[in-house]
Amino acid sequence: MSVFTEVNISQRTWIHYNDLTARAKSELQQLIDNYGGVNWATTLPSDSGVEGCISGIIKEYAKKEIQSVSTSIPFIHLFILTNTNGVVIHMEGAEPLLHALEQYKVVPGCSFDLHAAGINAISLAMHTGITSVVEGGNHSLEMFSDWTCICQPIRVNGEIIGYLDLSMKEGLEVSFACILLERLVNSLTRDPDEKKEILNKKFETYKLTSREKEVAYAWLHNQSALQISFNMGIAEGTVRNMLKKVYAKTHVGDKGQYFRKFLL
Template sequence: MGDIKSNEILFSYKKCLEIGLTKSIVTPLISLEEEELKRKLQENKKLIEVFRKCVNKVRAQLKKRYIFLLVDSEGYLLDVLCNRKIYKDITDLGIKRGTSFKEESCGTNAISLAMKLKQPIYLKPEEHYCDIFKQWYCIATPFHIDNQIVGYLDISIIEHNMADEMMGFIDLLVYKIANEYKREMDLESQEDLEKLTDKQIEIIKKCAKGYTELAISMELGLKPATVKYHKKEIIKKLQVKNFQQAIAKAIRLNLIN
């Protein structure tokens, strides 16, 4: 693992040099526009709530001033938990909701490497590319829900070495957050399913079997336009973006075999 990390750090440095990223940048270069940030925060509202709930339970037990960062699957910062003074300091560095932790934004960092390798990464200050993080000890690890990465948790500390026990601590914290998030999402999804009518359940089952809208309308004695209407209602009630996601959600909740 050490050789893999060392090689990835070198590859990352090379990429930063190739794109002309200056080590002395004072703030990350990429942040979300206000409207896009609002959309991201709304989409991840439940994950942010669970992150705050789980982290606040353990923060008081830690003597050192750790920074907890919640990042989405694309590397954008969703939330920060730390004491007020540190929060002001890192906000002055341009690290706030919507900040990107991709290499092209702020150079080699624990989150960008965790995104590449899809596994926990620990970085010391000297291993970061940009001066912004030259006093930061960071460990970042992905959240897996049903074998899908939904985000990353980073625990950092400035000017103090990372305590050895934090390596195991972050694994336990990620496990708690992931389990709590999955439980909350399953409860919410079950409530969404209960909003579906019997007719809509029949339609989603037949769509999952490959029936066309015309075939469904003939079998259920509905007009094709009515089938279209019900499909739109299903998407709305299940709070998904398209019908493929509606089917996937119904399968995950055992509505469809």
């Protein structure tokens, strides 16, 4: 007898397009029609001039955090980070996939808003305000007809400041992907002081000096060696030497995996 039984472990925190009532779906389609409709075979338009950029703090931290998670996912996938208007700020995925998407104009600056791309996980999350899932033929655009897309609003102090989408091949497990996305979004919105405290604890395990901690923290937050040298009042060469020392100290065993991704 199997010890795994069908039980309701926790309440679902996301909505699937198929969960919508017929009326809700009709209202969404009416909104699309009011915008002029979306052609099934169209490509995404550029909308890079639209305001609504994601918070500078989140944008600064998000790319490396998304990249770190992306390298650990064992199947082909795509992360899409957008601003509050559904305009793409950053995409993270395998290079062949990113190149393939260019022909459909799925690039930073394109829009996933309802009026531009019809029904998709990003536009549904924008409409509902909660984590949303759209699969296969439920998408308005043919290019996404074999995708499963999950999008979660990014909130800071209760206010939505952007959206993060995880897209993958249709048929893969949605529940686990939703949990992964939720954990990632939570890490993006963690208080900066709390992030620094967590990093400092990691630094302690590697026995970094106070100066090495300062350099490592700045480096992990996208500052160049030149920026760090200017801010700390030391030579750029000194910064680079410190980064080499940090890498050497963390390049030991499994613990070094965290910094290897950032310091190489």
